[in-house]
Amino acid sequence: MEILGTTLRVCVDDLDASAAFYERLTGAPPLRFERGGVSVAAVGCFLLMSGPAEELEILRKVSATIAVTDVDEAHRTLTANGAHILAGPVPTPVGRNLVALHPDGSVFEYVDRKGE
Numbered sequence: 001m002e003i004l005g006t007t008l009r010v011c012v013d014d015l016d017a018s019a020a021f022y023e024r025l026t027g028a029p030p031l032r033f034e035r036g037g038v039s040v041a042a043v044g045c046f047l048l049m050s051g052p053a054e055e056l057e058i059l060r061k062v063s064a065t066i067a068v069t070d071v072d073e074a075h076r077t078l079t080a081n082g083a084h085i086l087a088g089p090v091p092t093p094v095g096r097n098l099v100a101l102h103p104d105g106s107v108f109e110y111v112d113r114k115g116e
Contacts, residue, residue: 001077007047007065009109015039015050022046033093062099065109071096074110078102 012018019030019041026044033040038051038059049059068074071089078100079085086107088098095113102108 001074002069004067004069005045007042007045007067009047009049009059009062009064011056011060012048012050015041015048018048018050019043022048035093062107062109065097065111068110068112070114071098071110071112074098074100074112078110 010018019032022028022041022043023030026046028044030041030043030048032042036051036055038049038055040050041048047065049056075085075089075098082103084101086099086101089096090098092111095111097109097111099107099109
């Protein structure tokens with residue numbers, strides 16, 4: 001499994017103010033989208049999320065988003081090494097993802113850019 005990069009997940013109260021700060025910090029414009037009841041802004045290596053407390057409570061359990069070349073390969077590698085798949089693979093606005101619980105208790109989202 002090839003890991004291409006990591007995105008840091010940040011839950012925020014004011015998405016507009018936070019997106020502006022991270023845009024100035026990184027020099028990258030925010031890519032905005034909605035996922036369920038959560039508003040999201042991807043800014044450089046940061047994924048800013050804002051929404052209902054109950055939705056954010058779940059999202060806070062995921063430590064980071066890890067970009068991989070192929071989510072199916074990640075699925076095979078993770079399960080072969082003792083990880084438990086909590087969700088997915090499922091399509092997203094930009095590819096596919098899955099959420100995995102590692103044997104040490106860490107939870108990570110894995111994403112690729114492949115459509116189904």
